[in-house]
Amino acid sequence: MAFVRKSEKRVQVSSDFEELSTPEDLIAFASKKGLETNPINISELAILLGIQVRYQPMQGEESGSLKKDKKTGDWIMTVNSLHHPHRQRFTIAHEIAHRVRHAANSDTFEDATFFRNGDSNWMEAEANSFAATLLMPSEDFEYYIENVSSTVESIAMHFKVSSHAVRIRAKSLGYEGHNL
């Protein structure tokens, strides 16, 4: 049996992020720079990656956006300041994924509620999965469940994410049960 590569996926990691194109790369980078990594200090990581992060009130379900300033070439991330800080963390992680993996494909990303639109677009699906791994690395997630607590609320508090994000991450790592 041969392995076949999914043809619609054409990731061209921008050359400035060749060394930082996976969640694991970013966590190692953050650690080297002295940032907290369990859970990760995601807003400082965005800044270290050269992204300008702005918080402003946005409409309803809009989570955030990432845009390249055409004049300066700077990447600007906007996060909905009305959302819960845990939700903002997911937004920041998701936009970081767009920056390091999809910047060669587009220079404007606008995001509404994650998960709801599902995997209609491979970049969105990839950014969600990237964000979940960055915020809840499998080893840390498994360690927490096995040694501290397996309730969704407790895991969400520890990793500073929404309980919805915890449930999706748990499912992707093969956990099942009452709480997860």
Ligand SMILES: [Zn+2]
């Ligand atoms: Zn997105």
